[in-house]
Amino acid sequence: xxxxxxxxxxxxxxxxxxxxxxxxxxxxxxxxxxxxxxxxxxxxxxxxxxxxxxxxxxxxxxxxxxxxxxxxxxxxxxxxxxxxxxxxxxxxxxxxxxxxxxxxxxxxxxxxxxxxxxxxxxxxxxxxxxxxxxxxxxxxxxxxxxxxxxxxxxxxxxxxxxxxxxxxxxxxxxxxxxxxxxxxxxxxxxxxxxxxxxxxxxxxxxxxxxxxxxxxxxxxxxxxxxxxxxxxxxxxxxxxxxxxxxxxxxxxxxxxxxxxxxxxxxxxxxxxxxxxxxxxxxxxxxxxxxxxxxxxxxxxxx
Numbered sequence: 001x002x003x004x005x006x007x008x009x010x011x012x013x014x015x016x017x018x019x020x021x022x023x024x025x026x027x028x029x030x031x032x033x034x035x036x037x038x039x040x041x042x043x044x045x046x047x048x049x050x051x052x053x054x055x056x057x058x059x060x061x062x063x064x065x066x067x068x069x070x071x072x073x074x075x076x077x078x079x080x081x082x083x084x085x086x087x088x089x090x091x092x093x094x095x096x097x098x099x100x101x102x103x104x105x106x107x108x109x110x111x112x113x114x115x116x117x118x119x120x121x122x123x124x125x126x127x128x129x130x131x132x133x134x135x136x137x138x139x140x141x142x143x144x145x146x147x148x149x150x151x152x153x154x155x156x157x158x159x160x161x162x163x164x165x166x167x168x169x170x171x172x173x174x175x176x177x178x179x180x181x182x183x184x185x186x187x188x189x190x191x192x193x194x195x196x197x198x199x200x201x202x203x204x205x206x207x208x209x210x211x212x213x214x215x216x217x218x219x220x221x222x223x224x225x226x227x228x229x230x231x232x233x234x235x236x237x238x239x240x241x242x243x244x245x246x247x248x249x250x251x252x253x254x255x256x257x258x259x260x261x262x263x264x265x266x267x268x269x270x271x272x273x274x275x276x277x278x279x280x281x282x283x284x285x286x287x288x289x290x291x292x293x294x295x296x297x298x299x300x301x302x
Contacts, residue, residue, distance in 0.1 A: 009264060010264070010267050010287065010288075010289065010290075011078075011110075011288060011289075012260065012263045012284075012286035012287075012288075013072075013075045013076075013077055013078060013286055013287075013288035014075055014112070014285065014286040014301055015071075015072060015073050015074065015075050015301055016071070016072060016112050016113070017057070017069065017070070017071045017072075017112070017113045017119055017183055017184075018068075018069070018070055018071075018072060018077065018110045018111060018112055018113065019067065019068070019069055019109075019110070019111045019113060019122040019125075019126070020067065020068040020069075020070060020077075020081070020108055020109065020110050020111075021065060021066070021067050021068075021108065021109040021111075022065060022066055022081075022085060022103060022104075022108040022109070023064060023065040023103070023104045023106075024064045024065060024102065024103060024104065025100070025101045025102060025103055025104050025105075026104075026231055027064050027104075027231045027232045028064060028228065028229055028230065028231045029063035029064050029226045029227065029228050029229075029230050029231065029232075030063075030064065030092060030093075030096070030102055030228050030229075031061055031062065031063055031064060031065070031066065031092070031144070032063045032144075032223070032224070032226050032227075032228050033061075033063070033142075033143045033144030033145075033223065033224060034224075036092075036095045036162065036164065037061075037092055037095070037144075038061075038144060038145050039159060039160075039162050040088060040091045040092055040095070040162050040165075041061050041066070041088055041092075041145055042145055042157065042159045042178065043159045043160070043161060043162060043176060044083075044084055044087050044088055044091070045059065045068075045084060045178060046157070046159060046176040046177060046178035047083075047172060047173070047176050048080050048083045048084040049070075049080070049178060050176065051080075051083065052072075052074070052076045052077075052079055052080040052083070053072075053073055053074045053076065054070050054071065054072050054073075054076070054077070054080045055070060055071040055073065055181045055183075056068065056069075056070050056147075056178060056179075056180055056181065057069045057070060057071065057119070057123060057147075057152065057180065057181060057182070057183050058123040058126045058127060058147050058152075058180070059126065059145060059146070059147045059180075060126045060127060060129050060130065060139075060142070060144075060145070060146045060147070061144050061145040061146070062129060062130060062133065062135070062144065063144070063223065063226060064231070064232060067125075067126040067129060068126070069113075069119065069122055069123050069126055069183075071181075071183055071184070075286070075288070075301065077110060078288055078289075078292075079292075081108050081110075085103060085108065088102075089102035089103060090102075090165065091162065091164075091165040091166070094164060094165040095164055095165070096228055098229075116183075116185040116186065119183050119185070120192075120195050120196055120199055121199060123196060123199075124196060124199035124200045124202075124203055125203070127139050127146065127147070127148075127149065127196075127200055128200055128203040128204050128207060130142040130144075130146070131203070131204050131207040131208065131211075131217075132203065132207045134207075134211045134214070134217055134218060135217060135218045135219075135220075135223055136217055136218070136219065136220055136223070137208060137211075137217050138204060139200070139204065141220055142220070143220045143223060143224055144223075147180050149193050149196055149197070149200070150193075151180040152180050152181070152182055152189045152192055152193060152196075153180070153181065153182050153188070153189025153190075153192075154180070154189070155179075156177040156178060156179040157177065157178045157179075157180070158175060158176075158177050159175070159176060159177075159178070160174065160175050161173065161174050161175065161176075262284075263284050263285075263286055266283070266284035267283060267284055267287060270282060270283040270284065270287075270296075271283075271290075274296065280297060281296070281297070282297050282298065282299055283296050283297065283298045283299070284298070284299055285298060285299045285300060285301040286298075286301065
């Protein structure tokens with residue numbers, strides 16, 4: 001069976017640390033914080049992380065989208081996301097009594113973080129998101145799921161399987177644990193928190209100054225009162241760039257983007273060779289869909 005010609009560039013899936021984002025359909029507040037929604041998401045995040053060997057470093061679930069910072073040690077991020085997003089959509093839809101599409105039609109965004117400085121910046125971005133969005137004056141005031149810095153390297157979170165939607169006799173565990181871990185390159189959770197604190201403080205101070213000038217914050221009580229089928233009134237830029245890597249350092253960014261370009265070129269060469277009948281054509285490291293669906297041979301990740 002010949003692999004189909006894709007109309008989009010192939011996604012390179014390599015082991016590494018990523019900022020992951022997924023948005024709800026039509027920007028609706030389908031993830032509005034509630035006891036049920038919070039439990040469903042945390043439970044499934046813990047199950048997915050354990051099942052696919054993904055380490056979770058930070059998370060924040062807002063009313064119409066979520067952010068994660070994770071390390072995918074085994075290049076299984078697409079399977080992790082398929083499991084998490086699919087079951088979150090079904091379980092939360094069931095709790096809301098709705099059947100329509102839950103997620104926006106485009107896929108999740110996964111931005112690879114190339115350096116320790118990029119990891120710090122994106123964890124701070126995730127944890128300050130409720131403040132930057134004008135919802136609450138401090139990240140600690142967010143009533144939804146948010147991994148406080150104190151959780152990093154601390155005791156695991158324990159969550160029971162929600163009573164609704166999930167079959168008590170089904171394959172998912174009754175109780176699961178999620179540990180918020182320290183990304184590689186920091187040595188200890190204390191060092192990470194020490195570097196993270198000023199980045200969070202700077203971002204929160206900037207956001208507070210902006211939103212006080214614009215009339216203040218929505219507040220936790222009004223957030224909790226939002227109807228899940230309501231949607232954000234602000235506009236969102238269309239056809240914006242969808243980056244695959246985040247690298248603050250200029251020369252490191254050039255290096256990383258150069259490797260991505262070489263991946264695309266090598267993938268194209270291997271794809272053309274396979275179409276010409278070379279069944280042993282070697283695809284570059286990071287090839288995902290053709291490896292999973294068609295078992296094509298791939299170079300090892302360095």
